[in-house]
Amino acid sequence: MLWVVLALVGIAVWRLVWGYPPHSHAALTRADAAFVAGASEAMFPAGGEIPESGVDAGIPQYLDTYVATVPPRQRVLMHALFFLMEHATVFFPAPPPRGWRRFSALSAEQQRVVLEGWRTSSLAPRRLVFMALRSLLTMGYFACPSVMRRLDLHPAAIDTPVVEADLLYPPVGRPRSEVRYGPGDLTHERPGPLGPDAPVHPDYRGDAG
Amino acid sequence: MSVDLRQAGDSAGEIHVFADYDRDFNLTADAVVVGSGPCGAVAAYELAKAGKDVVLLEEGPPIIPDEFALDGALSMTRLMRDAGLRTTRGTVMPTMQAICLGGGSLVNSAMCIRPPDFIFEHWCGDYELGVTSGGDLKPHFDAVGDFLGIVPTPADVLGPRNELFARGCDALGYQSEPTPRNVRGCVGSGECFTACRARAKQSMDISYVPAAMKLGARVLTSVQVQRVLTRGARAVGVEGQVVAPFSGARSHRFRVEAREVVLAAGVVATPVLLKRSGNLANESGQVGENLQFHPGVSVMGIFPERTHPRFGATQGYHSLQFLAEGFKMEVLWAPPGVTAVRLPGMGLDFKKRLAWIPYAAVFDAIISTKESTGRVKARRRSLDPVLQYRLHPADARTLQHATHELVKIFFAAGAHTVLPGVTGISDEMTSLEQAQVLATAELRPGQFTVASTHVFSATRMHGDPRRGVVDETGRTHGMDGLSIVDTGIFPRSPGVNPMFTGMALAHRAAGAIAERL
Secondary structure, three states: OHHHHHHHHHHHHHHHHOOOOOOOOOOOOHHHHHHHHHHHHHHOOOOOOOOOOOOOOOHHHHHHHHHHHOOHHHHHHHHHHHHHHHHHHHOOOOOOOOOOOOHHHOOHHHHHHHHHHHHOOOOHHHHHHHHHHHHHHHHHHOOOHHHHHHOOOOOEOOOOOOOHHHHOOOOOOOOHHHOOOOHHHOOOOOOOOOOOOOOEOHHHOOOOO | OEEEOOOOOOOOOOEEOHHHOOOEEEEEEEEEEEOOOHHHHHHHHHHHHOOOOEEEEOOOOOOOHHHOOOOHHHHHHHHEHHHHOOEOEEOOOEOOOEOOOOHHHHOOOOEOOOOOHHHHHHHHHHOOOOOOOHHHHHHHHHHHHHHHOOEEOOHHHOHHHHHHHHHHHHHHOOOOEEOEEOEOOOOOOOOHHHOOOOOOEOOHHHOHHHHHHHOOOEEEOOEEEEEEEEEOOEEEEEEEEEEOOOOOOEEEEEEEEEEEEEEOOOOOHHHHHHHHOOOOOOOOOOOOOOEEEOOEEEEEEEOOOOOOOOOOOOOOEEEOOOOOOOEEEEEEOOOHHHHHOOOOOOHHHHHHHHOOHHHEEEEEEEEOOOOOEEEEEEOOOOOOEEEEEEOOHHHHHHHHHHHHHHHHHHHHHOOOEEEOOEOOOOOOEOOHHHHOHHHHOOOOHHHEOOEOOOEEOOOOEOOOOOOOOEOOOOEEOOOEOEEEOOHHHOOOOOOOOOHHHHHHHHHHHHHHHHHHO
């Protein structure tokens, strides 16, 4: 009996921690990062109407930044979401062969089928979990300048005017002595309507780093 | 060590930011206003204008344009409580509350719409109110409207999305109009929800708050009010702690003693604060009860020609055609990553739909619920709220009606495909006949994907002190020196976007407070 228990514990430990590639993320765990990379490619495979894949678009890096930024309670929920979907193949396996492996170890086609199962499930909570994941991945995909540019959805360049209130507030975390503007900086001419062909925001230009 | 800031040389009309606090401190004032959103900012300004010594407290920091994030999700992590990921329990519904100087006015679409008189007639009749008719409130709406320069959205920044909505409404014979907004010099960037880089939106941080400071109001940011101080049945001040921007890490303690405590912390935070302060002003048992939202549904339509959706006022056109039936329709645009979330599918199929966005417009409807209700509770040993809400099937029928009307407007405007966003029916509709299911099916609340940023009524006004928390001027029943001026005092839905009504009521409340002081 003891051997059976030890074997089960061993399998569980192996499944949970073994074999994930090393990485340099700030907030995502190694398991999170492996799951997010797989899910990004399943959700946004290369090709089609927008050439960039999820990984090309930098979704894992974006989510690493995002998870690091949200408050602790939300961060725990996001880790829980990634953990759940990484290991839920025990209960909702992918098609053979070895469909019960963790999500990140499945083939690309198996990952696609698993996510499709969550999306079309008759169980509302499963669909809700899928929606949460897809929301995170989609926001990451649209943070990519080349995706935004390709869809003509990039922000426009705007010469932000200096208004009276800008003489009052310092940057966040800095003291009042570091307010950037004085009365001489006030803008007297306001920008006009942008129109659909307004110039692209510098961060979204093709030559932007 | 604690120090009195005034004795230490603090001067009127200044703003204090996180980096300025280096010790515990105490202040005294005629009135302390908690919350710098639209209602609190108006109250602070009007009290200062009446010659009162005002302290305005805000938990969030001031945000300057260099710090506006263009990415919707990252913007929300900085400007919204819980990173913009707050949801109700029961019916799971996203809802957002801002945490920055100016509150929600920094990140809303600036819609300033007066409810029609019949809304206030219902309020007066159902909640025993004597002086809250449309006529009673007109001077207060006018005063706020004049101050902020509220005018209908100009034609040169409508852009195709708003024009298509107007075209669809015209084709159906429905009333519609450019939306009045508190904007001066809109450039049509469509970025209202991530703060206005053109500095055109007259959010409170660039309008009422600086004006209050010019009149001598002291503004303290990055301060979290944790308790209302009382002496017997009278509020005498507030106390709390300095909190770091974004992380919320707590440091120095502070106390503000005042003859009037004016709560404008928001519909969610104000009831929690009252409960954490010893269940104040709650002889009626109504604090935190009667929570109301405007559950909203959105529908996307795809047109043959490009709509250039990133250009044009975020929400520049609306229709009050069905207000009496319980819903208002309007144009909507959000950061593309947020807009894309509502599209169905995954994989290459999903990408195909994403490529439709440059040809798309989104219209939404907000409904005034009749049966749905909820509650704000305080999380144990915390100022964090728990929001419980349940969408009633009767109100789901109104959502169904609204969705059907939005689909009709899209087809009337020339859309070739409409995505109604309702679970259990077709993802895509290409004809009005297909949309007929929205008129005939019996849809359940869970089939609608709803969200709401409009919250009200958790500290509602009522003429009968046993059934409400405040009177018509925001003064709490049974507690002297304590007023509430946020949209929590609405007895029920105003039918339209609540900011303007909230500011008008705050304007009236400030006048009443100034008379008492």
